[in-house]
Amino acid sequence: MALAQQIQLQTGGSGARGSARRIAGSPALRVAGRRLLSAIPVLIGVTFLTFVVMSTLPNTTAQAILGLNASPSAVIALNHSLGLDQPFWVQYWHWLSNVLHGNFGTSIQGQSINHELASRVPTTLMLLLYALVVSVVLAIIVAALAARRPNGIADRLSLAVSVLGLSIAPYAFALVLIIVFAVKLAWFPVLSGPVTDPSSFFRNLTLPAASIGFGLFAIYTRLLRADVVEQMQREDYIVTAKAKGVAPWRVLIRHALRNSMFNLITVIGLNLGGLIGAAAIIETIFQVQGIGNDLLNGISQHDEPLVEGIVLVFALVTVFGNLLADLAYAVLDPRIRYGRSTS
Amino acid sequence: MAAPLPDVQLATPTPPPLPSLINARQLRAQRMGRALRLWVPAGILIILLAICFLLPLVTTLPSATRGNIIYNNEPPFSQGHLLGTDVQGVDIFSQLVYGGQVAFEISLAVTAIGIAIGGTLGVVAGYASGWVDALVSRILDILIAFPALVLALVIAQGLGPSEFHLILALSVFGIPAVGRIARGATLVIRGLPYITAAELAGTRRWRIIARHIVPNIVPGIVTFSLLGIGVVIILEGALDFLGYGIQAPQPSWGNMIANGQQILSAQPEYVLIPSIALLITVAALNMLGDALRERWGVQ
Numbered sequence: 030m031a032l033a034q035q036i037q038l039q040t041g042g043s044g045a046r047g048s049a050r051r052i053a054g055s056p057a058l059r060v061a062g063r064r065l066l067s068a069i070p071v072l073i074g075v076t077f078l079t080f081v082v083m084s085t086l087p088n089t090t091a092q093a094i095l096g097l098n099a100s101p102s103a104v105i106a107l108n109h110s111l112g113l114d115q116p117f118w119v120q121y122w123h124w125l126s127n128v129l130h131g132n133f134g135t136s137i138q139g140q141s142i143n144h145e146l147a148s149r150v151p152t153t154l155m156l157l158l159y160a161l162v163v164s165v166v167l168a169i170i171v172a173a174l175a176a177r178r179p180n181g182i183a184d185r186l187s188l189a190v191s192v193l194g195l196s197i198a199p200y201a202f203a204l205v206l207i208i209v210f211a212v213k214l215a216w217f218p219v220l221s222g223p224v225t226d227p228s229s230f231f232r233n234l235t236l237p238a239a240s241i242g243f244g245l246f247a248i249y250t251r252l253l254r255a256d257v258v259e260q261m262q263r264e265d266y267i268v269t270a271k272a273k274g275v276a277p278w279r280v281l282i283r284h285a286l287r288n289s290m291f292n293l294i295t296v297i298g299l300n301l302g303g304l305i306g307a308a309a310i311i312e313t314i315f316q317v318q319g320i321g322n323d324l325l326n327g328i329s330q331h332d333e334p335l336v337e338g339i340v341l342v343f344a345l346v347t348v349f350g351n352l353l354a355d356l357a358y359a360v361l362d363p364r365i366r367y368g369r370s371t372s
Numbered sequence: 373m374a375a376p377l378p379d380v381q382l383a384t385p386t387p388p389p390l391p392s393l394i395n396a397r398q399l400r401a402q403r404m405g406r407a408l409r410l411w412v413p414a415g416i417l418i419i420l421l422a423i424c425f426l427l428p429l430v431t432t433l434p435s436a437t438r439g440n441i442i443y444n445n446e447p448p449f450s451q452g453h454l455l456g457t458d459v460q461g462v463d464i465f466s467q468l469v470y471g472g473q474v475a476f477e478i479s480l481a482v483t484a485i486g487i488a489i490g491g492t493l494g495v496v497a498g499y500a501s502g503w504v505d506a507l508v509s510r511i512l513d514i515l516i517a518f519p520a521l522v523l524a525l526v527i528a529q530g531l532g533p534s535e536f537h538l539i540l541a542l543s544v545f546g547i548p549a550v551g552r553i554a555r556g557a558t559l560v561i562r563g564l565p566y567i568t569a570a571e572l573a574g575t576r577r578w579r580i581i582a583r584h585i586v587p588n589i590v591p592g593i594v595t596f597s598l599l600g601i602g603v604v605i606i607l608e609g610a611l612d613f614l615g616y617g618i619q620a621p622q623p624s625w626g627n628m629i630a631n632g633q634q635i636l637s638a639q640p641e642y643v644l645i646p647s648i649a650l651l652i653t654v655a656a657l658n659m660l661g662d663a664l665r666e667r668w669g670v671q
Contacts, residue, residue: 196658205647
């Protein structure tokens, strides 16, 4: 079973086989399996909705390919040969069966979308991961500092920064970053070039990742800080740990922060969908060669196959992100890891 | 010789310090802080709304769409132009005022639609359970997983740019979010004893929803909606910024930022001024939402 193998890889170490078997029978994995199955109608629904929405736009594909001087009969003929005069559910079925065979079709500019996605998806994924990892790590550090003394200086400062992060529009923040770091200080380029090696990765993706990540950092910091503070005041195991004479820092990190990770993981999974919009706008501002940028171009050119392909990729990322969050629960929570039901 | 009393006190965990046990000065400071946290953002919002909607009625502002090219690039605080003029000589303060009107109108309309449709769907799904719940939840799932920006852009492009079409396009964001919150809150309330009591007393379903469920989920939805208004203002700006929203001669904060982007390195203030207006508005909404949440005890 593929999922069990995946778990085995993640747990690793000695006796992995035994624990994998225990996990395979655990409720968390069954939930994850059910999630995977329920993802299928969501994916179909999302792609179908995209099809319906895109087909409401005036069909200018043939006109765009043939040019403005094409005769109306040539336009009709090309529409027919492309299958664009068929009802949209026929077109959708056609597209879906092609995708299931691994063929995303060709964009109206005549390029293979498979090729387009293969060259551009990695850049967007790198950008999103960069933003996500840095914001999560910083949020954990800042939340721990803030929760150490509620209403202290660090706490108030972190609150101010997180309100700022929640309130600033990502595109406005991106332009501010450009003014300061690209124009005035000239540390980074205004427009991002292609990413080929680690140094170009940091050079080209740091400002876009910061624009996306600041808002995420604000959300995560708020969430973690509130959760940790509540645990420190309420939970019995905190009192026990303190009574045993565990150092305050250790109580905070090993006992409270560790438990708060579960909420954080859920929120990260839920947020993935919203990252798409941010990625599209930020990639356009910095001209990052990713699929967010392609998505906006595709919409403005009514490039239905391209938009469909990109929406599917984003929907897959969202669904699998949520699934990974579920699996992370199974791996991190000892009650689930050792195969005991939580109820 | 009141020996047993200390024993009993030792056995119970230390209670959290009650407000009445803190000295009077601390208590007053606490109350003051709470009042300030509520009224400072509320005051900022009232002032912003007054500037946007009342100021144009009582004074004559320079035109926000046409300017004299002779007076272009005037610095802030110059004669007759509070925040200066842009490249075409259009008064920036007037643009901010009329752009603010658009931002408030659209975000309030979108939030109202979100509460009306999403809230109804969520409450009905949460209360009815069974196949109704399954169907509504699945639809909300699809709408949440669907990149709403795509839908919003396509709607804005297909219908043509106008304020009303923007409201329709942005409702795609509002409805599923409120729907999910309302459903979750309804599920919590539904499990409480007084709902069972009402059901046993033979109260009609719509009456249970109207009298017992809706009043109890309103605080949660209002605080969430205040954050939602901020999000919609940012998104509306994003659509304008990308050129799918309010179109050029009519000012909006988003297209002011987009225009400023063209001359970013020479004159960053054209980006900074509308960005700061956006920031202050959304921050005030967020802080007001937080203060109300604290006051009403919403989690």
